[in-house]
Amino acid sequence: MRCKDFPTSFNYLQTLKLSVSSATEKSNQPHRVVIIGGGFGGLYAAIALRKANVGITLIDRRNFHLFQPLLYQVATGGLSPANIATPLRSILSRQKNCEVVLGEVSTIDVAAKMVIVGHNAFEYDSLVVAAGASHAYFGHDEWEPLAPGLKTIEDATNIRCRILAAFEAAEIEADPIKRAAWMTFLVVGGGPTGVELTGALSELAHHTLKHDYRNINPSDAKIILVNASDRVLMPYPEDLSAAAMESLESRNVEVMLDTKLTGVYPDFVVVETPQGVRQIPTKTTLWAAGVKASALGQQLAAASGEPADRTGRVIVQPDLSLALQPEIFVIGDMASSSHQTGKPLPGVASVAMQQGNYVADVIRRRLAGKPATAFHYRDYGSMATIGRGSAVAMFGKRRFSGIFAWLIWLFVHVLKLAKFENRVLVLLQWAWHYTTWNQAARLITQSSASVPKKT
Numbered sequence: 001m002r003c004k005d006f007p008t009s010f011n012y013l014q015t016l017k018l019s020v021s022s023a024t025e026k027s028n029q030p031h032r033v034v035i036i037g038g039g040f041g042g043l044y045a046a047i048a049l050r051k052a053n054v055g056i057t058l059i060d061r062r063n064f065h066l067f068q069p070l071l072y073q074v075a076t077g078g079l080s081p082a083n084i085a086t087p088l089r090s091i092l093s094r095q096k097n098c099e100v101v102l103g104e105v106s107t108i109d110v111a112a113k114m115v116i117v118g119h120n121a122f123e124y125d126s127l128v129v130a131a132g133a134s135h136a137y138f139g140h141d142e143w144e145p146l147a148p149g150l151k152t153i154e155d156a157t158n159i160r161c162r163i164l165a166a167f168e169a170a171e172i173e174a175d176p177i178k179r180a181a182w183m184t185f186l187v188v189g190g191g192p193t194g195v196e197l198t199g200a201l202s203e204l205a206h207h208t209l210k211h212d213y214r215n216i217n218p219s220d221a222k223i224i225l226v227n228a229s230d231r232v233l234m235p236y237p238e239d240l241s242a243a244a245m246e247s248l249e250s251r252n253v254e255v256m257l258d259t260k261l262t263g264v265y266p267d268f269v270v271v272e273t274p275q276g277v278r279q280i281p282t283k284t285t286l287w288a289a290g291v292k293a294s295a296l297g298q299q300l301a302a303a304s305g306e307p308a309d310r311t312g313r314v315i316v317q318p319d320l321s322l323a324l325q326p327e328i329f330v331i332g333d334m335a336s337s338s339h340q341t342g343k344p345l346p347g348v349a350s351v352a353m354q355q356g357n358y359v360a361d362v363i364r365r366r367l368a369g370k371p372a373t374a375f376h377y378r379d380y381g382s383m384a385t386i387g388r389g390s391a392v393a394m395f396g397k398r399r400f401s402g403i404f405a406w407l408i409w410l411f412v413h414v415l416k417l418a419k420f421e422n423r424v425l426v427l428l429q430w431a432w433h434y435t436t437w438n439q440a441a442r443l444i445t446q447s448s449a450s451v452p453k454k455t
């Protein structure tokens with residue numbers, strides 16, 4: 001392992017001396033590739049380098065690779081966290097040229113070519129930065145505790161607890177007005193995550209929980225999707241947006257279009273609708289409206305002199321490297337790469353995976369003294385599900401909605417899970433859920449301190 005103990009009081013010049021001498025000492029060792037992030041971009045880069053004569057260090061603050069597209073199912077009790085998360089060590093256990101480090105990268109020292117994790121420094125010859133994105137609250141960070149977003153396993157279990165605890169609070173609430181607020185679930189953002197979340201919430205309320213309570217009827221739950229634009233699923237063509245909208249409405253989801261959220265409070269939200277300002281009593285507000293690149297992106301941009309876009313994504317060269325530090329590559333949700341279409345590629349898993357494969361190829365080519373061509377994204381299509389038997393999908397000019405799109409969605413998502421074991425388990429659970437409506441993972445696992453209080 002090319003790791004130096006890095007005391008916090010360490011003199012910076014000494015650090016530089018240390019890394020230079022160490023590079024000379026290790027000149028016989030293979031090219032050192034450090035990868036930050038074991039998500040779609042970082043993991044695919046590591047795997048694509050499995051046959052290369054390089055020494056890879058993959059650093060992640062979590063010890064698992066997370067399949068984010070199915071987080072909403074954990075948040076609504078359909079799947080367990082372990083179904084969509086796979087330990088990185090297990091995925092890479094047979095890849096001898098790759099070691100995994102559990103730790104949070106605090107600094108990238110571009111001058112010394114080191115990545116700092118706690119008291120340790122990792123030297124690199126090539127660096128791949130794939131630390132992903134987090135929620136953006138458009139200047140209202142104070143909303144975050146009241147309207148949690150969905151990005152990590154902890155977010156998903158936190159949301160699951162809030163949803164289930166809200167039904168529990170409603171069950172023992174005598175005041176009908178307060179009970180109605182407990183049974184109102186409001187999701188902000190009509191993109192794929194918001195649509196999937198409201199669709200799944202509706203199934204939970206109308207089917208899964210149907211017979212579970214004695215004092216409330218879970219079907220009375222009000223599920224509201226607030227969307228700032230005039231249609232849901234904006235990146236999709238209008239006919240697919242309309243199909244998704246129809247499907248949501250058939251599931252009793254109230255979709256509020258052209259509606260802007262202006263305030264979030266523990267017992268209500270304030271929205272600006274085309275008809276005027278409205279207060280909506282609710283105890284459960286969920287955020288699916290915006291993302292910003294990992295804070296590491298801002299830091300890297302400042303340290304390397306590279307520009308970042310307004311969401312903090314680092315603007316990269318056509319080969320995904322930095323103009324002034326060509327040994328550093330930024331990929332996935334952290335990168336803003338617009339050379340192909342004139343606008344940045346979307347923050348989706350397939351972009352991150354293809355970029356991971358691509359930078360591995362560039363590193364191999366550089367080592368072989370060969371030139372690399374610019375990254376070219378191949379769009380294999382997009383899809384989003386609304387619920388059982390309902391999804392929208394587009395592949396080039398071909399568009400599908402309904403059950404056929406849903407079957408494609410199901411097949412693709414199972415196939416993309418990291419381990420065979422998870423594919424089988426998820427398929428079995430979906431089959432069970434499909435026939436019984438039972439969502440077994442509807443557990444409140446957090447202490448009462450972390451779920452909404454009864455008023």
Ligand SMILES: Cc1cc2nc3c(=O)[nH]c(=O)nc-3n(C[C@H](O)[C@H](O)[C@H](O)COP(=O)(O)OP(=O)(O)OC[C@H]3O[C@@H](n4cnc5c(N)ncnc54)[C@H](O)[C@@H]3O)c2cc1C
Pocket residue numbers: 036037038039040041042059060061062064065066068069070071072103104105106130131132133150151192193294296331332333334347348349350352383
């Ligand atoms: C709820 C949800 C649903 C989605 N649905 C879809 C979908 O249906 N289809 C689709 O194509 N895309 C979907 N996406 C988007 C897709 O998941 C992302 O585009 C993709 O994960 C980006 O890959 P990445 O490698 O850039 O980042 P990530 O996959 O987010 O990986 C980043 C990794 O970096 C680690 N990390 C972050 N900071 C540090 C640090 N400082 N030190 C060490 N490690 C760090 C994280 O722990 C993480 O493992 C969805 C995303 C979400 C949140």
